[in-house]
Amino acid sequence: MLNSIEAQGLGKTFSSRSATVEAVADLSFEVAPGEAVGLIGPNGAGKTTTMRMLATLENPSAGRARVAGHDLRRDPRGVRRSIGLVAQSGGTRPTATARDELVLQARLYRLPAVGQRVRAMVEAFALEEVLDRPTHTLSGGQRRRLDLAIGLIHAPGVIFLDEPTAALDPPSRLDLWEHLRALRRRSGATIVLSTHHLDEAEALCDRILVLDRGRLIAQDSPAGLKQQLGRDLVVVDLGPDAARARAVALGLNGVRTVNVGEGELRIGCENTDALVPELVLALGRAGIAVRGLRSEHPSLDDVFLELTGRPPVGTASVTQPEEMV
Secondary structure, three states, X not given: OOOOEEEEEEEEEXXXXXXXXXXXXXXXXXXXXXXXXXXXXXXXXXXXXXXXXXXXXXXXXXXXXXXXXXXXXXXXXXXHHHEEEEOOOOOOOOOOXXXXXXXXXHHHOOOOOHHHHHHHHHHHOOOHHHOOOEHHHOOHHHHHHHHHHHHHOOOOXXXXXXXOOOOOOHHHHHHHHHXXXXXXXXXXXXXXXXXXXXXXXXXXXXXXXXXXOOEXXXXXXXXXXHHOOOOEEEEEEOHHHHHHHHHHHHOOOOEEEEEEEOOEEEEEEOOHHHHHHHHHHHHHHOXXXXXXXXXXXXXXXXXXXXXXXXXXXXXXXXXXXXXXX
């Protein structure tokens, strides 16, 4: 069976009078039919640019790709007919009603039985109560559900979701997650989503691509990425001595990774039971007092910090804002 997405050496460079920015470089990956893949990375990592290239909104500077069986350069219309795109900011008109927007989108795609298709999307995304309200009166969660319904009304085989829950409160995020899970069960569509919420990527995605500075630096299932840090984590509360304690921890057997953050060490290890007493003794010999200690399983936040050296949500660059790249 053909892959839903195949990208080989994909790249994008933005140039201006003052600077040239390589937003995406030598990006190669595949997405199988029905797979849900997450793009994660710091601000400026190239997530949005990657998605915009695959959706034919940006012309690649290098490389090639096929989406839903259509060549990105040779058949962009075929790509656009086969995909659904839900952008970060949506695309509804403030004074139009939800019904107006759904009908318009159905007609733009020349769908038969427009009314029937609109009713199906209203039911799927629980839009009955807001159907005749202007979109500017909708809550954030309602507006995102409408964005999804608009982007999916033509039943695309490949769906791109750019920060689908950005700016939503926690209950609205969880509600939207349930709608996305139901969508996968119902349609079997291939989904590519970008997100800063690592719990979201873990909850919704079969595989995660980690991007940093425009390059793919890791890809695996959420469980596979976490296993890279060892089976367990030991978290040691050390206050101001955390940075000095890092060298001590790195010298112990079974330690795979050590990260310092906010007065604590997060140590990826092979065997928690064997490491803890040895670690406490080694820190004591170095004159470093342990204020607290616990063991836990590694999270995607730990993977992200280890791979990129930065926390999950970074600060956007002046020359390479996330809206562009």
